[in-house]
Amino acid sequence: MRKLLAVLLLPLGLAAIPAAPASAVPASASASAGAGAADDCGPWANPRKSPEARAQALLQASTQHQKYRWLVEQPANTPQQTTWPGDVVYPVQLPCTPTVVYSDGPDGVRFTPGVTAFPATIATAATWNQPLAYVKGAAQATEAFNKGKNVLLAPGLASGRTPLSGRTPEYLGEDPLLTGLMAAAGTRGIQSRPVLAALKHYVANEQELDRQTSSSNADERTLREIYDLPFEIAVDRGRPASVMCSYNQINGVYACENPRLNTVLKKDFDGYVMSDFGSVHSTAPSLVNGLDQELNRPIWFTPARLDAALAAGEITQRQIDAAAYRVIVSYIRGGLFDHPLPATPVADASTAAHKAVARKVAEEGSVLLKNDKKVLPLRPRSGDTIAVIGPTAGPGAASVCSLPWRFGNPQTLQCEDLITPETGIRERAARSGATVTFDNGSDLTAAAATAANADIAVVFGYQRTGEFNDLPDLRLQGNGDALVEAVAAANPRTVVVLQTGSAVEMPWLGDVPAVLETWYGGEQMGPATAALLFGDVNPSGKLPMTFPRSLADTPTAGDPARYPGVRADGETIRQVSYSEGLKVGYRWYESEDIEPLFAFGHGLSYTTFRYSDLRVSGDGRDNLRIQFKITNTGNRTGTEVAQAYLALPAATGEPSKRLAGWSRVTLGAGQHRTTEIRLTRADLKDLHLLEYWNSAAKDWTTAPGRYTVHLGGSSRTTLTDSFRIK
Numbered sequence: 001m002r003k004l005l006a007v008l009l010l011p012l013g014l015a016a017i018p019a020a021p022a023s024a025v026p027a028s029a030s031a032s033a034g035a036g037a038a039d040d041c042g043p044w045a046n047p048r049k050s051p052e053a054r055a056q057a058l059l060q061a062s063t064q065h066q067k068y069r070w071l072v073e074q075p076a077n078t079p080q081q082t083t084w085p086g087d088v089v090y091p092v093q094l095p096c097t098p099t100v101v102y103s104d105g106p107d108g109v110r111f112t113p114g115v116t117a118f119p120a121t122i123a124t125a126a127t128w129n130q131p132l133a134y135v136k137g138a139a140q141a142t143e144a145f146n147k148g149k150n151v152l153l154a155p156g157l158a159s160g161r162t163p164l165s166g167r168t169p170e171y172l173g174e175d176p177l178l179t180g181l182m183a184a185a186g187t188r189g190i191q192s193r194p195v196l197a198a199l200k201h202y203v204a205n206e207q208e209l210d211r212q213t214s215s216s217n218a219d220e221r222t223l224r225e226i227y228d229l230p231f232e233i234a235v236d237r238g239r240p241a242s243v244m245c246s247y248n249q250i251n252g253v254y255a256c257e258n259p260r261l262n263t264v265l266k267k268d269f270d271g272y273v274m275s276d277f278g279s280v281h282s283t284a285p286s287l288v289n290g291l292d293q294e295l296n297r298p299i300w301f302t303p304a305r306l307d308a309a310l311a312a313g314e315i316t317q318r319q320i321d322a323a324a325y326r327v328i329v330s331y332i333r334g335g336l337f338d339h340p341l342p343a344t345p346v347a348d349a350s351t352a353a354h355k356a357v358a359r360k361v362a363e364e365g366s367v368l369l370k371n372d373k374k375v376l377p378l379r380p381r382s383g384d385t386i387a388v389i390g391p392t393a394g395p396g397a398a399s400v401c402s403l404p405w406r407f408g409n410p411q412t413l414q415c416e417d418l419i420t421p422e423t424g425i426r427e428r429a430a431r432s433g434a435t436v437t438f439d440n441g442s443d444l445t446a447a448a449a450t451a452a453n454a455d456i457a458v459v460f461g462y463q464r465t466g467e468f469n470d471l472p473d474l475r476l477q478g479n480g481d482a483l484v485e486a487v488a489a490a491n492p493r494t495v496v497v498l499q500t501g502s503a504v505e506m507p508w509l510g511d512v513p514a515v516l517e518t519w520y521g522g523e524q525m526g527p528a529t530a531a532l533l534f535g536d537v538n539p540s541g542k543l544p545m546t547f548p549r550s551l552a553d554t555p556t557a558g559d560p561a562r563y564p565g566v567r568a569d570g571e572t573i574r575q576v577s578y579s580e581g582l583k584v585g586y587r588w589y590e591s592e593d594i595e596p597l598f599a600f601g602h603g604l605s606y607t608t609f610r611y612s613d614l615r616v617s618g619d620g621r622d623n624l625r626i627q628f629k630i631t632n633t634g635n636r637t638g639t640e641v642a643q644a645y646l647a648l649p650a651a652t653g654e655p656s657k658r659l660a661g662w663s664r665v666t667l668g669a670g671q672h673r674t675t676e677i678r679l680t681r682a683d684l685k686d687l688h689l690l691e692y693w694n695s696a697a698k699d700w701t702t703a704p705g706r707y708t709v710h711l712g713g714s715s716r717t718t719l720t721d722s723f724r725i726k
Contacts, residue, residue: 120402204223424529590657626709708721
């Protein structure tokens with residue numbers, strides 16, 4: 001990984017630079033309005049002063065309505081514009097304040113030509129590779145800046161309550177620790193440029209169905225341990241400039257006016273809270289309870305409404321100033337005052353280095369789910385024929401390059417430089433003297449004939465899911481299950497390549513020897529898929545979410561109150577009961593003794609690994625050391641993601657063990673290594689690894705008793721050891 005970072009960071013200019021460095025600004029950028037211009041602009045433009053002093057100076061020089069500008073995205077970010085629809089008028093902002101442009105961006109710089117189409121966020125999660133998440137974030141931020149955008153609404157994180165959630169592919173899986181740490185790494189990467197990151201969507205935003213008119217109803221312990229925790233970790237380790245509140249209500253109160261913004265999120269978060277587009281429902285309750293900036297144009301935070309609320313005593317001047325200060329100081333800290341956007345955005349911000357990052361994520365994020373009889377990697381002989389079958393393997397691959405969208409954009413990323421799997425496989429097969437025949441799978445009989453006439457068949461199955469709608473089921477789309485069954489019946493050497501945004505049922509699994517999950521692979525999906533199939537790259541991805549055998553096995557199945565929730569006659573809000581409590585993701589399957597199709601953390605390699613000699617030391621309060629030996633028992637180099645889980649004492653009421661840490665270990669054939677997952681006092685405390693939320697004490701608590709460490713290559717671990725905390 002160190003070599004990869006050296007190769008990828010240097011072309012990005014990121015090898016050793018602080019957040020928002022002067023060297024980060026392209027030569028095409030206009031002269032800074034702040035640096036060196038303090039005499040003309042005022043002390044807020046002086047980079048030699050602290051961000052806090054500069055923000056206070058700007059506020060002190062502002063009129064009331066200039067302060068109001070910071071409380072809404074468009075007035076804050078376009079300092080010379082004075083009018084908005086609805087007869088909303090502001091004064092011109094003080095001089096030497098920046099133009100700021102927001103861009104959606106969990107997977108890439110969205111809806112923008114000339115940028116790299118990176119794989120979906122779920123693929124980044126499946127790498128379990130924090131340095132790679134950082135590099136991807138840095139590459140994406142570089143492209144955003146060069147395209148004239150300096151705030152990315154990313155990373156996205158949720159808790160994977162149901163695999164039906166439409167936005168599963170733009171999130172980081174079902175475990176709070178994995179999600180929080182991967183989001184933090186991506187955040188640090190984004191903010192290594194003069195670009196801000198905005199985590200979204202806070203909180204318990206777990207379905208698209210009626211997302212604006214539903215209430216996520218959960219007890220405090222469930223909220224703290226499952227839904228708040230990934231945000232808490234991402235804030236602690238990533239220090240994002242902003243967090244976006246969600247559409248839904250939490251226990252009957254809209255997220256963007258929910259007291260949790262102040263009492264939970266802002267307890268350790270010193271950035272600003274922005275709303276989602278249209279998620280604000282009030283003026284005074286929103287400002288009082290912690291919303292700092294309304295997204296898009298002024299609706300609830302207009303000067304007239306703020307003036308009226310202030311006159312009525314519903315809000316205070318101190319609350320207005322505090323919200324404006326949080327926005328301003330975040331902009332200054334992130335470099336937006338000192339590094340103006342390019343005068344002319346570049347036409348093509350994608351580079352060879354960024355494309356290498358996209359390919360690396362696609363390769364490391366793909367998960368080898370099954371590989372019986374060592375069908376993979378492919379070893380074609382000269383003259384062999386490989387059948388590539390399925391609509392998304394060829395020209396239709398654009399539909400699974402990124403997430404589906406609407407409003408004139410079929411997808412979130414334009415995928416201008418897409419290389420299809422068919423092309424990638426055809427080019428790689430030619431190097432071995434093999435040929436490829438392609439069938440789009442629209443005619444099952446023809447597809448079966450193509451498979452029967454080939455030495456091996458590779459059939460692609462897809463599932464398209466994204467914002468605005470949840471999935472109706474967990475089946476392959478486009479008659480995909482029937483296609484796989486037809487191909488498998490015609491050729492016993494059938495490999496299934498999945499291009500999905502969530503888990504899928506696999507009724508044909510017993511009929512095929514190999515399955516590779518590639519998610520939405522981005523523009524480099526073709527060469528990445530080919531490299532994995534032919535063994536040029538050894539798979540190392542691990543599932544960041546459980547794949548159930550059927551939808552009926554999932555935590556919310558069979559109970560409409562849990563999903564999709566119920567709406568009483570005459571009521572507008574759908575009430576969604578989170579009565580499963582802590583039993584989310586792998587915790588559900590383990591506590592309910594339900595065997596999943598593929599467990600959280602599962603992922604095979606073209607080699608094999610053996611775990612042994614587990615030893616746990618440390619007191620569990622100041623440190624914990626998990627040592628073990630891992631041996632590559634196969635005949636080629638491979639990377640294993642060794643995972644450590646902790647089971648708390650039974651008295652805590654935890655339903656199962658929980659992920660506590662992991663280590664990516666690369667070993668040559670026959671090589672072994674003693675490896676250590678070391679958890680420091682800060683890890684144990686800040687990440688709450690040994691703690692549970694004590695509802696009676698209203699605080700995190702470490703219980704006395706015996707703790708068990710579970711170790712292995714997935715949540716279905718192989719080794720255990722224990723220690724006691726007094």
